[in-house]
Amino acid sequence: MPETAMVDAPAKAATGGNILQVRNLEAWYGESHILHGIDFDVNAGEVVTLLGRNGAGKTTTLKSIMGIIGKRAGSIKFNNQDIIRATSDKIARMGIAFCPEERGIFSSLDVRENLLLPPVVRPGGLPLEQIFDLFPNLKERLNSQGTKLSGGEQQMLAIARILRTGARFLMLDEPTEGLAPVIIQQIGHTIARLKKEGFTILLVEQNFRFASTVADRYYVVEHGKIIDGFSNAELAANMDKLHTYLGV
Amino acid sequence: MQALYAQLLVGLINGSFYALLSLGLAVIFGMLNIINFAHGALYMMGAFVAYFLLNLGGINYWWALLFAPIIVGIFGMILERTMLKFLTGLDHLYGLLLTFGIALIVQGVFQNYFGSSGLPYSIPDQLKGGMNLGFMFLPIYRGWVVIFSLVVCLATWFLIEKTRLGANLRAATENPTLVRAFGINVPRMITLTYGLGVGLAALAGVLSAPINQVRPLMGADLIIVVFAVVVIGGMGSIMGSIITGFALGVIEGLTKYFYPEASNTVVFVLMVLVLLVKPTGLTGRAA
Numbered sequence: 008m009p010e011t012a013m014v015d016a017p018a019k020a021a022t023g024g025n026i027l028q029v030r031n032l033e034a035w036y037g038e039s040h041i042l043h044g045i046d047f048d049v050n051a052g053e054v055v056t057l058l059g060r061n062g063a064g065k066t067t068t069l070k071s072i073m074g075i076i077g078k079r080a081g082s083i084k085f086n087n088q089d090i091i092r093a094t095s096d097k098i099a100r101m102g103i104a105f106c107p108e109e110r111g112i113f114s115s116l117d118v119r120e121n122l123l124l125p126p127v128v129r130p131g132g133l134p135l136e137q138i139f140d141l142f143p144n145l146k147e148r149l150n151s152q153g154t155k156l157s158g159g160e161q162q163m164l165a166i167a168r169i170l171r172t173g174a175r176f177l178m179l180d181e182p183t184e185g186l187a188p189v190i191i192q193q194i195g196h197t198i199a200r201l202k203k204e205g206f207t208i209l210l211v212e213q214n215f216r217f218a219s220t221v222a223d224r225y226y227v228v229e230h231g232k233i234i235d236g237f238s239n240a241e242l243a244a245n246m247d248k249l250h251t252y253l254g255v
Numbered sequence: 256m257q258a259l260y261a262q263l264l265v266g267l268i269n270g271s272f273y274a275l276l277s278l279g280l281a282v283i284f285g286m287l288n289i290i291n292f293a294h295g296a297l298y299m300m301g302a303f304v305a306y307f308l309l310n311l312g313g314i315n316y317w318w319a320l321l322f323a324p325i326i327v328g329i330f331g332m333i334l335e336r337t338m339l340k341f342l343t344g345l346d347h348l349y350g351l352l353l354t355f356g357i358a359l360i361v362q363g364v365f366q367n368y369f370g371s372s373g374l375p376y377s378i379p380d381q382l383k384g385g386m387n388l389g390f391m392f393l394p395i396y397r398g399w400v401v402i403f404s405l406v407v408c409l410a411t412w413f414l415i416e417k418t419r420l421g422a423n424l425r426a427a428t429e430n431p432t433l434v435r436a437f438g439i440n441v442p443r444m445i446t447l448t449y450g451l452g453v454g455l456a457a458l459a460g461v462l463s464a465p466i467n468q469v470r471p472l473m474g475a476d477l478i479i480v481v482f483a484v485v486v487i488g489g490m491g492s493i494m495g496s497i498i499t500g501f502a503l504g505v506i507e508g509l510t511k512y513f514y515p516e517a518s519n520t521v522v523f524v525l526m527v528l529v530l531l532v533k534p535t536g537l538t539g540r541a542a
């Protein structure tokens with residue numbers, strides 16, 4: 008573990024202004040203190056990836072931004088508005104969409120209902136045809152029960168349903184977890200295309216080989232803190248360090 | 256034969272009330288995770304509101320069918336906002352105790368002012384009289400109650416199982432946190448769901464006023480059987496609670512004809528049998 012917990016902000020990618028600014032974010036599950044002061048930024052149009060070992064606090068960071076952790080402290084600014092005290096439905100309506108690690112497909116809803124569940128929060132979402140263009144499998148399974156889909160299809164559905172809403176800031180928690188290489192590739196293409204469409208994406212990944220195909224910048228989370236950060240161009244130079252951080 | 260049909264009709268009428276009440280209980284349980292012991296008291300309030308509307312405001316039965324569920328529903332939503340909502344995440348026992356307490360208070364207040372005897376509420380003119388069906392004489396009001404209840408039950412089923420709003424509700428039953436994180440105001444939805452369940456109970460109360468009179472304890476007597484119905488049908492399913500409600504009403508009616516001594520206990524005997532075979536109820540999912 009490196010000596011310094013605070014890290015210099017890595018070089019900003021050549022993209023738009025700051026969309027998300029997280030400062031000294033702390034979070035608790037009941038009595039257990041999980042995040043101990045997380046600092047990072049996401050700029051408009053970027054794909055930023057949080058890397059880190061199991062239990063490092065990546066998911067907790069996304070959940071804190073989404074407002075679904077009971078106790079949080081510090082500051083989270085989204086488009087310059089502090090959202091640390093906002094409820095999760097308000098945060099969603101400001102244009103943040105979340106695709107959870109466990110996917111969260113509803114078993115009492117069919118695929119169509121799952122897809123249409125998140126309400127449109129602002130104009131600018133992808134039309135359904137474009138979503139089916141990205142995920143042709145879903146179109147054929149519209150009337151199936153949500154949880155009868157394969158793992159890969161469920162992941163596609165979980166991503167697809169947040170593209171309709173008009174949220175332009177997406178948080179994807181380990182979208183490739185447990186999926187076959189072809190499907191991982193398809194999800195990679197999708198993320199690249201979303202980036203081209205102007206979406207800003209905060210990605211959590213353990214698989215940095217996958218992440219390196221889509222990410223502009225990386226932050227490394229360990230024990231509830233950001234311990235390092237670098238851009239995709241600096242990835243090769245940081246490989247050794249990364250192996251140590253991630254224990255791979 | 257005439258007597259058999261008459262008992263069948265009584266069974267269907269009771270089944271209508273069972274279905275409306277257990278449907279509301281199922282909807283409330285799904286969303287709030289609360290076993291609403293106040294349901295019988297709210298049913299009684301529905302009947303009393305109809306009585307007040309008529310005798311104090313000159314507002315007739317038809318308008319009472321609309322207004323009583325709304326008024327009692329609003330009362331329910333106030334209960335949810337001021338008390339029930341603080342029970343989120345706690346053991347079922349707390350909800351059960353709180354709603355049982357609410358039921359006792361509400362019934363106590365009404366008993367204090369109205370005693371235990373029934374107040375009359377007459378059948379609306381349009382539904383007076385009867386019809387000879389050839390094989391039996393059908394009092395029109397009773398036929399109306401059965402058909403109207405069935406329509407309301409099916410409409411509720413349609414709302415929950417086939418509409419966008421219902422999809423939100425089903426999703427929030429499964430994972431309220433995620434549904435809220437999509438931008439849906441789940442706390443408001445919970446309040447409205449409680450209002451809907453309570454409204455169905457109040458509607459049943461209005462429907463029963465001309466048949467059973469308006470009494471402070473009318474709900475307390477009924478709700479025990481309804482809970483048995485719910486246990487038999489399982490809390491998990493909307494259609495399950497509708498079908499079980501009507502079916503048990505009919506079974507009770509048939510028992511009254513074939514073996515009257517058992518008519519008051521048959522539902523409870525069935526409950527025990529179902530619990531032995533399938534502890535989650537016929538349509539229920541494991542908790």
Ligand SMILES: Nc1ncnc2c1ncn2[C@@H]1O[C@H](COP(=O)(O)OP(=O)(O)OP(=O)(O)O)[C@@H](O)[C@H]1O
Pocket residue numbers: 036039041059060061062063064065066067068108213
């Ligand atoms: N609901 C919870 N209640 C209590 N502790 C929790 C809860 N969820 C997570 N934790 C703890 O918080 C810490 C961080 O968990 P988190 O899920 O954020 O890790 P992660 O970086 O996403 O890991 P993974 O890569 O395995 O998904 C872990 O030590 C975990 O045990």
Ligand SMILES: [Mg+2]
Pocket residue numbers: 065066067108180
């Ligand atoms: Mg995680």
